[in-house]
Amino acid sequence: MVLGACLLASACSKFDEDQAEEAEVGLAEQSAGPTPFIANVALKMKDFDDLDRIAFTVAPKPGTFSKPVAVTYTRAWLERNGAWRPADKRLAFAVFGLYAGYQNAVSITATFHDNSTHALQVAVATPAYTGPGARYSTPQVRTARSATAVPGFDYMMLQNGLATPAVLDTDGNLRWLGARAGDSLSSVFKPDSFYVGSQTAPELFRLRLDGTYTSARLASARYTNFHHDLALGKFGLLAEVDAQDGGIRKIESILAEVGPGGEVLKEWDLNAIFRSTMQAGGDDPSNFVRDGVDWFHMNSAVYVPADDSLLISSRENFVVKLDYASGRIKWLLGDTSKHWYVDYPSLRALALKLKAGKPPVGQHALSMASNGELLLFNNGLGSANQPPGTAPGVTRDYSTPSRYTIDETARTAAETWAYSPTPAIFSDICSSVYESAPGHFLVTYSVAAGRTVTKLIGVDTAGKVAFDFEYPAEGCAVAFIGESINFANLILK
Structure with a gap:
């Protein structure tokens, strides 16, 4: 027993x-x-x-x-x-x-x-970091984060021309960089990797958080390289690409949705879309859509699931909304003193009427805010590649993040919010604003102070600044786009 x-x-x-x-x-x-x-x-x-x-x-x-x-x-x-x-x-x-x-x-x-x-x-x-992104380690802190100034996020990803995507915390510490040579201007995080499009070849890199990477060529032989932004699409990634079509160079005017292995899922050729729309409206598009010329200058595109549409930024002209399936133009929003509006009734008929505020001019970084409004960085730089003798539109001496409410039934728009500090900040090219949490924004001024300074600011709708970091600028290379990234509760599934 x-x-x-x-x-x-x-x-x-x-x-x-x-x-x-x-x-x-x-x-x-x-x-x-x-x-x-x-x-x-x-x-x-x-x-x-x-x-x-x-x-x-x-x-x-x-x-x-x-x-x-x-x-x-x-x-x-x-x-x-x-x-x-x-x-x-x-x-x-x-x-x-x-x-x-x-x-x-x-x-x-x-x-x-x-x-x-x-x-x-x-x-x-860990040893000290001495690579190409070393300048991120030594920001000039204009406003330090504190216990009372809450930015609504804790980590931010910078798309840049120096290295891989860089992740900083909101105290200004550099917290992630990979070792792959090259830039990350066209990049996005999804869901456990950074995807980076080459600026010199039709090649898409997948950069994992452990620093290893793989690459895939885009399936279409027409595409020559990525440019500007890379964003999440309906089924894949929205890639802004240059192309050669039958010997004709198409510059910054084609949007493609691609898979992680380089598959081409869908394409929107803005050259063809605008030609057919203008011809259907009785206009001759030959002095607007111009082969071999940067007439459109696509720099941002975003998929809107609420109505299965695309919002695309043409820095030279306007923001355009397309139907995802058909590519039909739904509306245009931009400076009505420009060539597109002044000279073409077919495009004028598609324009939203601005009821309040200022129009987007030279804009970048489109997104949908938490309240359903259109958010963008309103650079304020007029057109650079309009045909001789046509209207380039206004150029301001300041830039603002701007938010717009759109009434598609009434075909109107109104600027409902802008961050306008004193003194004003002018960042004429590149730059971004993204909402990290309702009413909280990360603003990236790529080329402030006469293109000598890159600024990262956390700010809320009331204009309260949570942090303000500055770095010596190198064109748009230090920070082309900045967006929050969730390193504080990242679940890899």
């Missing part, structure tokens, strides 16, 4: 162990990643079968206010990416968002199917 009781107790003890205890999780190894912002970590564990997820957080530096980098790898992500190495019973993954030149305190938690957990504290020492 005593022996039986002991055996029963032993069995009960085994069955009382939770899955985390049975897995015997521990740190196997850590090594440096391709840049100081990334480290490679491997955990040892007896079995992968019961693991549900892995999460890590990077403790903030003392005196900073951005939330910790917090990332969760789901089991599905770990399986899909081959993180488990059964031969040596190791689970390998990247820890990223580290401070460079710092002893980082990283917490790693393994959670199992029975909700039991095992937590590890890991110190990750």
